[in-house]
Amino acid sequence: MKISARNILKGTVKEIVLGAINAEVILDVAGTEIAAQISITSVKSLGLSVGKQAYAVIKTDSVLVGVDE
Amino acid sequence: MDEPLILQFSKSFRGGPTISVDLRIPLEPPGVTVFFGPSGSGKTTVLRVLAGLEKPDEGTVRFGSEPWDDSARGLHLPPQARRLGFLFQDYALFPHLNLAGNIGYGLHGLSGAETKRRVGELLARFQLEGLEERYPHQLSGGQKQRAALARALAPQPRLLLLDEPLSALDAPTREAVRGDLRGWLAALRIPVLLVTHDRVEALALGDTLAVMDHGRVLQHGPVDTLFRQPANESVARIVGVETVIPGRVESIHDGMATVTVGDTRLSALARNLHPHDSAVFVCIRAEDVMLVKGDSLAQASPRNRLAARVTTLLREGPMWRIGLDCGFPLSMLLTRQACEELALREGEPVVALIKAPNVHLIPRRTHETGEKRL
Numbered sequence: 001m002k003i004s005a006r007n008i009l010k011g012t013v014k015e016i017v018l019g020a021i022n023a024e025v026i027l028d029v030a031g032t033e034i035a036a037q038i039s040i041t042s043v044k045s046l047g048l049s050v051g052k053q054a055y056a057v058i059k060t061d062s063v064l065v066g067v068d069e
Numbered sequence: 070m071d072e073p074l075i076l077q078f079s080k081s082f083r084g085g086p087t088i089s090v091d092l093r094i095p096l097e098p099p100g101v102t103v104f105f106g107p108s109g110s111g112k113t114t115v116l117r118v119l120a121g122l123e124k125p126d127e128g129t130v131r132f133g134s135e136p137w138d139d140s141a142r143g144l145h146l147p148p149q150a151r152r153l154g155f156l157f158q159d160y161a162l163f164p165h166l167n168l169a170g171n172i173g174y175g176l177h178g179l180s181g182a183e184t185k186r187r188v189g190e191l192l193a194r195f196q197l198e199g200l201e202e203r204y205p206h207q208l209s210g211g212q213k214q215r216a217a218l219a220r221a222l223a224p225q226p227r228l229l230l231l232d233e234p235l236s237a238l239d240a241p242t243r244e245a246v247r248g249d250l251r252g253w254l255a256a257l258r259i260p261v262l263l264v265t266h267d268r269v270e271a272l273a274l275g276d277t278l279a280v281m282d283h284g285r286v287l288q289h290g291p292v293d294t295l296f297r298q299p300a301n302e303s304v305a306r307i308v309g310v311e312t313v314i315p316g317r318v319e320s321i322h323d324g325m326a327t328v329t330v331g332d333t334r335l336s337a338l339a340r341n342l343h344p345h346d347s348a349v350f351v352c353i354r355a356e357d358v359m360l361v362k363g364d365s366l367a368q369a370s371p372r373n374r375l376a377a378r379v380t381t382l383l384r385e386g387p388m389w390r391i392g393l394d395c396g397f398p399l400s401m402l403l404t405r406q407a408c409e410e411l412a413l414r415e416g417e418p419v420v421a422l423i424k425a426p427n428v429h430l431i432p433r434r435t436h437e438t439g440e441k442r443l
Binding site: 002003004005006020021022038039041042045055057059060061 | 325
């Protein structure tokens with residue numbers, strides 16, 4: 001895929017929580033949950049529904065890194 | 070009056086940088102000039118010298134054909150002789166006077182009835198009716214700000230100076246007042262000079278901007294030019310936002326605004342917008358833009374999918390700064406690896422993706438119609 005973002009994770013839609021303008025979309029990526037905040041218009045135009053395959057695209061500068069100790 | 074306001078002086082304080090300015094500000098047509106820069110850059114000193122509260126060490130201040138300061142001739146016109154209004158950062162309302170007393174304070178030589186009429190006019194204009202008997206401590210932050218503005222304007226000054234006019238307000242009040250202030254200032258039809266260290270305030274309120282740092286004016290020009298084409302790295306660092314461009318709100322629907330910049334249409338969240346707002350500045354940070362090539366990710370959630378062409382590729386430390394033309398110039402940052410994988414070249418067609426919440430709109434209210442002249 002020719003896209004500038006470095007992280008492209010394939011998953012399935014696990015849950016969609018609708019807000020006033022935005023929706024929270026939870027993707028299951030190999031057992032790890034990834035949450036996305038996108039507009040309701042986008043949920044509709046992408047035809048997202050639970051069980052559908054989708055990609056989580058994350059820019060490197062949006063990824064935080066932490067350790068346990 | 071075709072002659073400009075001329076500020077050509079230096080002033081230093083013990084332990085601070087020497088403030089040295091050489092500016093010509095047109096008085097006709099009257100506009101809002103914003104002195105913008107970090108704290109300690111000397112912008113408040115410029116305002117205080119202009120007001121006559123400080124005396125320049127050397128140089129001149131001229132208001133059109135009137136000399137206000139001329140160190141060579143030992144000339145220094147006192148503040149009250151300059152006939153200007155000054156809004157202090159902390160408002161400096163007189164605690165022992167009620168609101169009507171504060172607003173009428175500078176009205177000399179008017180009959181009681183005339184003073185009353187003038188104060189009444191200002192109370193109405195700044196939505197302070199019914200509060201005339203209250204004392205400053207009985208007013209909200211926003212009311213105090215409007216009261217101070219009314220007091221500064223009461224004697225019909227020829228020039229209005231505002232020092233950080235919104236900094237004493239809490240964040241929600243500041244946002245509400247910001248838009249109103251632009252409308253009030255635009256309706257005054259006298260030149261306004263305003264000092265702020267806040268980027269959004271500078272964008273929302275200014276017609277022209279003078280960016281200051283270490284006592285010097287680094288660049289002076291129309292507000293969108295300075296944000297889009299900073300003259301040097303210092304100005305770019307101080308103004309901070311990569312893409313700032315004038316746009317028009319076409320419609321607001323379900324909390325989303327559709328904005329046009331030239332022929333390009335953008336979606337943004339409609340927060341901070343009133344239904345009648347039409348002129349805005351559209352701000353987009355370089356790190357909020359993604360690029361795709363060909364039909365990759367043909368369907369994606371970002372509401373803005375802009376056909377673009379690569380105009381420039383510039384190495385910036387570990388990142389590349391990419392200039393795009395998507396109907397307007399758009400700047401973005403890419404990691405080196407992303408740049409290599411995409412094999413970007415100048416002139417190449419690409420698609421820029423921007424999430425709607427990352428398109429920030431700053432309203433520029435004019436309120437010109439139906440406003441009474443003071």
